[in-house]
Amino acid sequence: MLTAVVVAGCSSAGGTTDTASKETTEITFSSWLRGSKQVVDAYNSAQNEVHVTFKEVASAGDNYTQLTNQVKAGNAPDVVTVEYTRVTEMASQGVLKDISKEAGTLVKDSYPPFIQSLVNFGGSTWAVPLDAGVLQLYYRADLFEKYGISVPATWEEYKAAAKKVAAADPEARIGASAAGDSVLYAALAWQNGAKWASLEADGWKINIDTPETREAFKVQQDLLDANLVWSDKGPVLKQKQASGKILSVISGSWYAAGLQASFADQSGKWRVAPLPSPTSKPSAALYGGSTFGLSRNSSKADAGMKFIKWMTTNADGIKARVAGGSSSVFPVNEEARKAAAEAFKTEFFGGQNIYEVATKGMAAVREGWVWSPAYATTAAKLEDESTKVESGASRFADIFGPAQQATVSDLKNRGISVR
Numbered sequence: 001m002l003t004a005v006v007v008a009g010c011s012s013a014g015g016t017t018d019t020a021s022k023e024t025t026e027i028t029f030s031s032w033l034r035g036s037k038q039v040v041d042a043y044n045s046a047q048n049e050v051h052v053t054f055k056e057v058a059s060a061g062d063n064y065t066q067l068t069n070q071v072k073a074g075n076a077p078d079v080v081t082v083e084y085t086r087v088t089e090m091a092s093q094g095v096l097k098d099i100s101k102e103a104g105t106l107v108k109d110s111y112p113p114f115i116q117s118l119v120n121f122g123g124s125t126w127a128v129p130l131d132a133g134v135l136q137l138y139y140r141a142d143l144f145e146k147y148g149i150s151v152p153a154t155w156e157e158y159k160a161a162a163k164k165v166a167a168a169d170p171e172a173r174i175g176a177s178a179a180g181d182s183v184l185y186a187a188l189a190w191q192n193g194a195k196w197a198s199l200e201a202d203g204w205k206i207n208i209d210t211p212e213t214r215e216a217f218k219v220q221q222d223l224l225d226a227n228l229v230w231s232d233k234g235p236v237l238k239q240k241q242a243s244g245k246i247l248s249v250i251s252g253s254w255y256a257a258g259l260q261a262s263f264a265d266q267s268g269k270w271r272v273a274p275l276p277s278p279t280s281k282p283s284a285a286l287y288g289g290s291t292f293g294l295s296r297n298s299s300k301a302d303a304g305m306k307f308i309k310w311m312t313t314n315a316d317g318i319k320a321r322v323a324g325g326s327s328s329v330f331p332v333n334e335e336a337r338k339a340a341a342e343a344f345k346t347e348f349f350g351g352q353n354i355y356e357v358a359t360k361g362m363a364a365v366r367e368g369w370v371w372s373p374a375y376a377t378t379a380a381k382l383e384d385e386s387t388k389v390e391s392g393a394s395r396f397a398d399i400f401g402p403a404q405q406a407t408v409s410d411l412k413n414r415g416i417s418v419r
Contacts, residue, residue, distance in 0.1 A: 035321035042320035133252030133288030192216035197372035203417030256328035315339035
């Protein structure tokens with residue numbers, strides 16, 4: 001019954017295999033990910049069985065409404081890009097095709113359990129993972145030395161370092177506040193052992209407002225209350241980072257390429273370290289990461305899966321994405337990850353192998369996290385409630401209850417079993 005509730009309307013439209021032919025099969029692929037065009041060009045040059053036409057999407061924010069509308073109109077691309085946060089939602093809304101037959105074994109054999117839980121649910125496989133956006137600490141090694149602080153291993157050490165920086169220089173801060181970033185909220189809760197959603201025998205269970213979640217934000221609230229982190233946004237933060245007034249940034253492994261593109265004049269000064277942990281034991285989570293799936297409209301599953309497998313596990317596919325310097329993708333597949341590390345130029349990070357750091361971080365990611373089919377609603381409510389936190393009218397601990405209520409309400413309104 002549960003499977004019927006979750007995946008109703010998600011059955012394949014059209015055939016699932018290509019008609020046997022010696023002719024080249026034409027497929028389409030949409031994405032906003034850095035290096036996607038280079039990947040397509042490399043694939044088309046490497047073989048002649050499948051030809052891929054690339055359709056660029058402006059941003060991740062534009063992707064999901066566009067995909068939903070395209071599927072309804074019957075003209076969605078064959079291969080689509082979906083972030084982990086939205087796989088469950090896109091599957092439950094009938095955007096993604098069930099690819100258990102084509103990719104179930106690949107996902108089971110090539111990816112760790114915590115990644116499998118992000119693309120498998122309802123007894124089916126819905127997408128093939130590309131990368132893990134391991135949350136970690138990017139820091140200015142020269143400024144850490146200037147202010148006499150060590151790389152913090154725990155959040156308490158991070159807070160102590162923040163106090164030291166602010167006391168030494170009122171114009172500098174160790175980093176920026178987490179306020180307003182709903183994906184970072186989820187990652188910090190995940191790191192602390194929270195599980196915001198789970199699919200059980202009688203439906204979806206939503207557990208956003210929990211002691212584990214609230215506890216994860218005690219240090220973040222302390223930092224904000226004491227003005228130990230910048231609370232500015234966008235361009236202002238970028239200016240502070242450019243002028244050396246931000247010593248570190250907490251972000252995903254994918255951020256490395258963007259960092260060196262935006263602050264090329266700071267080459268050699270940045271390093272990467274594991275995310276500070278709630279305890280002395282290393283603990284991490286994902287902050288982003290993407291997958292590839294087949295749209296419900298696609299009738300070219302065989303050709304689409306050949307391309308997806310090449311993009312996610314083939315060394316040449318990964319090198320094509322990384323070699324130009326526009327991407328620092330951290331593939332989940334081990335062989336693909338080795339190829340990415342070989343292709344990534346390390347000069348900006350002083351010769352540091354940042355892939356080794358992310359690999360250790362991935363090993364510390366807690367298992368069992370699942371994204372609900374209504375995460376977009378969760379995120380919107382968290383961001384709405386965050387304005388009160390930023391103004392001082394509310395606290396981090398107060399925003400998770402409303403987010404839970406909004407999520408449960410949305411699921412019920414969509415006829416999805418929830419408790």
